[in-house]
Amino acid sequence: MRKLYLALVTLFVIVGCGDSKPKQKLDGEELLYQKCSKCHNLDMPPKSYDNEVAPSMMAVTFHLKDFIKSNNPSEHEIKIINFIKDYVINPSASKSFCDKKSLESYGVMPSQKGKVTTDELEAIAHYMYANYDNKKMLKIMAEKARLARMSLYERVFEQQRCTNCHNINKDKVAPSFINISKRYTIKDRDSLIKSIKDGSKGKWKQFKLIMPPFKKMSNKDIEGMADWILKLKENGAK
Numbered sequence: 076m077r078k079l080y081l082a083l084v085t086l087f088v089i090v091g092c093g094d095s096k097p098k099q100k101l102d103g104e105e106l107l108y109q110k111c112s113k114c115h116n117l118d119m120p121p122k123s124y125d126n127e128v129a130p131s132m133m134a135v136t137f138h139l140k141d142f143i144k145s146n147n148p149s150e151h152e153i154k155i156i157n158f159i160k161d162y163v164i165n166p167s168a169s170k171s172f173c174d175k176k177s178l179e180s181y182g183v184m185p186s187q188k189g190k191v192t193t194d195e196l197e198a199i200a201h202y203m204y205a206n207y208d209n210k211k212m213l214k215i216m217a218e219k220a221r222l223a224r225m226s227l228y229e230r231v232f233e234q235q236r237c238t239n240c241h242n243i244n245k246d247k248v249a250p251s252f253i254n255i256s257k258r259y260t261i262k263d264r265d266s267l268i269k270s271i272k273d274g275s276k277g278k279w280k281q282f283k284l285i286m287p288p289f290k291k292m293s294n295k296d297i298e299g300m301a302d303w304i305l306k307l308k309e310n311g312a313k
């Protein structure tokens with residue numbers, strides 16, 4: 076009897092431990108991408124509205140935040156999350172907050188029953204509520220406007236930190252941009268583009284350092300910088 080009791084206690088402890096392990100938290104952002112991005116654009120704000128098969132997730136969430144009313148912020152969040160959990164499984168024209176014209180052009184969302192679980196939807200809806208946030212959006216727009224006011228080279232200097240090694244007018248640990256400009260002509264444009272994209276070494280003997288590659292810079296920015304450098308000897312820093 077005593078043996079059985081011990082065995083039961085041990086069993087309980089083992090099973091108990093297994094159960095009390097913290098449940099892995101579902102990643103709403105990743106799930107949103109896996110389950111919803113086929114139809115909904117997830118960017119905030121979307122880079123383009125062409126070829127949309129569904130409203131952007133930003134538009135969907137802002138819409139729900141506007142239409143579903145509550146004076147209490149945490150109740151508001153719960154109401155919206157509950158709407159999303161229901162709508163994705165049981166969508167209908169009468170429940171949709173989409174205006175009639177958009178609804179006609181998109182068609183009602185096909186039910187995602189069987190493709191996403193309730194727990195996954197809970198995590199997705201939480202993420203949507205937190206991420207598609209008006210204040211966050213205003214910040215993103217303000218940052219975009221700030222970058223748009225900068226000249227190309229000022230923006231690239233800030234984003235890529237070229238000025239850690241280069242000055243415009245004076246040699247530092249790397250040749251000054253004006254000296255690079257004086258050495259080359261428009262015929263060297265492709266080679267300068269290559270140097271920025273893939274890095275450079277040995278072209279400027281007096282500098283021991285290697286120029287690292289800038290693989291993540293857009294082609295537009297790389298070409299813009301090559302053109303800016305080439306014209307520097309005539310135009311100065313504009």
Ligand code: HEC
Binds near residue numbers: 112173181183
């Ligand atoms: C096969 C395409 C498709 C997929 C996949 C899809 N949706 Fe949709 N969804 C739509 C379309 C089209 C609409 C607009 C028409 C409507 O309101 O039903 C829509 C509308 C919605 C709406 C209602 C918007 C409103 O204004 O009432 C919500 C909420 C929504 N989707 C959430 C999701 C979530 C969350 C996922 C991922 C789990 C998802 N959708 C996956 C196509 C899709």
Ligand code: HEC
Binds near residue numbers: 250255
């Ligand atoms: C870690 C230091 C460092 C950073 C950061 C850096 N460079 Fe350089 N850069 C160098 C060095 C060193 C050279 C000289 C390499 C050589 O001798 O070939 C150089 C050379 C160059 C050249 C001349 C290449 C040639 O073909 O003669 C260009 C153009 C250039 N850098 C542009 C840039 C731009 C644009 C940025 C920012 C996007 C940048 N660099 C960031 C160190 C750097």
